[in-house]
Amino acid sequence: MIGIVVVSHSRALADAAVGLASEMVAADNRPVIAVAAGLDETTFGTDAAAVAEAIGAADGPDGVLVLLDLGSAVLSAEMALEFVDPETAQRVKLSSAPLVEGLVAAVVTASTGATLDAVLAEAAQGLAGKQDHLGDAAAAAPPREVAHADQHSMEVVLRIEHGLHARPAAKLVGVVGRFDAYVSVRNLMSERGPVDARSLSRVATLDAQKGHILEFIASGEHALDALRAIRELADRNFDEAPATGQSEAAPPDSPDPAVTRMSGSGLDVALGPAVVVADGVDLSGYRPGDMKTEWARAEQVVHTAGVQLAELQAATSARIGADEAAIFEAQAGLLRDHELISPVFQEVGEGIDAPTAWKHTFDALASTFDRLEDVYQRERAQDVRSVRDRVLRALTGSPEPAEPSPGSVLVVPELDAATAAVVDASVAGIAVRAAGTTGHGVIVARSRGIPLITGIGDVAVTDGATVGFDARTGSFVVEPDRQAFEVTIRERQGERDAALRAVDEPATTVDGRTIPVMVNVGSVQDARDARGADGSGLVRTEVLFGDRMTAPSVAEQAAAYREIAAALGGKPITIRTWDVGGDKPLRFLPQDVEANPFLGDRGIRTFRRRPELLATQLEAIREVAGETPVQVMFPMVTTAEEVAWALQQLGPRPEGLKVGIMVEVPAAALRIETLAVGLDFVSIGTNDLTQYTTAADRTNTAVAPLADGLDPAVLRLIDRVVRQVPLGVHVAVCGDLASDPLAATLLVGLGVQELSAVGPQVPLVKAKLRQISAVDAAMAAATALTLDSAAAVRQRLK
Incomplete structure (x- = not known):
């Protein structure tokens, strides 16, 4: 990719122009842009030595394009070529393009990997859009002729509120530039074009407004691929904010009381005759x-x-x-x-x-x-x-899959959303051969409270055979001990019924220790559905806004946080800042493919490069914290320097806003005494802490059994955090261990002061804690730390 140098008499002007152009392409696909402007921050002028230095900074094998404003900027740039190495000077081209328009065109074109000559030509056409619009098109270059061999075409209706303006046009040019194809575009409504879709300046001449129909014609080796990518971009509204004026993140209306979201048994165990699909x-x-x-x-x-x-x-x-x-x-x-x-x-x-x-x-x-x-x-x-x-x-003409009878166990290769939505909730449960917990079918079935187990594999099952599964232990059995399963089902149902009856009572142990049991939420509806929660110990903002194509505004985020707080009756909520990377994508923040994404650009690390997204979120959090009890915590923290940076980004905080970090990395647990200085709390994310401690990807079925949160090595790290955290720093757990009633007793025994579980488990966790003595739990925890395996710990808890 070529480098770009901006030479201007004014530093402020150059910085503003670079800022504008940089908005047109993603940060990870942006050419190097060096600035040589002003004699200092405030004094106008140009300096040949500074220009030479900027050329050196932007130089690379693909060459450097220099854009200039006027007068002595041209002379300084020419003189700078005398200062640099002759070989470097041969790779430099000075452009007479208009500074602002030319820079925008050059940055977008360079991001596609275009040659220096192509970028130079595109920058020179920077005024074409304005010239055409104002009727002064004499200087505009004619569009490139469209190839006629093996042409493919399609039409797209523009839904963007302000038409194909600079940002979406830049997105279009960037998409087309990825393919070995020639693509032209014509506005069928204004009868403008066709123009080369790789040319930002020519696309600007189309005067494409909301509701206009664009015709794309493509030829070349990857013509169909290019059109498909353009269609996907258009379907995403060119990654622009919604045109309706309604927030994409707007919370849903209050649910109809007649809608039963959890219509199944809500258990994690099932027994019945198999219906095999x-x-x-x-x-x-x-x-x-x-x-x-x-x-x-x-x-x-x-x-x-x-x-x-x-x-x-x-x-x-x-x-x-x-x-x-x-x-x-x-x-x-x-x-x-x-x-x-x-x-x-x-x-x-x-x-x-x-x-x-x-x-x-x-x-x-x-x-x-x-x-x-x-x-x-x-x-x-x-x-x-x-x-x-x-x-x-x-x-x-094949029939739909047979409707399983009440009390049966549906056995499916994969659980698609349609089956999960229409299957009668009177089934005993669903067993899925494929592994995975984030499929749409799994999400729908769990939202309906249908007992579910995934990853049973190729176990042989015939129609009508009695099968049983216990998702709590991960077991699936053909022709099981029916009496034992029936006893387990009655016990689990009794547990749930009793827990729901006492759901609003505090989780106070028999020896008088009260443990707040919070709920993990990823949506406003999660907060509405939570029963008995003492607040939210984890608001997953990357899930809350995960379907957004564009980053939510401060107002949109604040509105969603207020909705969650209101749904929980004004109880405290803990908002985790964007936790992106690994298995947590953010659609409005594309990331490079990494060989080891769980060990790569995750959590707070990502936002060291994109602080503006974090700044917007922190502003929304500060705003809401002035109205309702709020805590903020930063994910994937490893070093004290990251903590200091995060606190600096947070800035002055309103009274009552508490600040903490996630402890998910073994290095964080091992240096917690220095890492947590000045914080109000830490929250242990046992899912990631477990996979990093055991070196086992929790999404890989081949090694997932190793990633057991009850592994004594993981428990020792939790114990260390509790014992070594600075005085006055509160310790919570918001990972999966906190959702397991038995494991929750162990966490309390280790000294954890707060638990945050998934919604359906909150009543069960609270009920279990009311049955134990904190002293007995501490003794059990001390024993667990000496055991040699997760299985031994689990047996000890039982």
């Missing part, structure tokens, strides 16, 4: 017609499946909630993606029958998801296969 749809009985017939069938099934998904969306919204129903809108979007399904019709045109063509296309897309690094994105393959099977059933 086969993998895939049988195509052997399909009778193909001629090409015209198959084409018509392939088209008709888009409508048929779309209607089914719309009905599912409406039914799910009424029965469960709008968030879960949105899954089916996303699935329907796959059927509306013309670029995605175009290979179907291409294969049909080549004589392949419609079911096979649909299966080929969707299998290929699912395989693409399966290969992704990110766990959440990888599990989106389930949605693709769900839509595939819906289409194939419609084409072949």
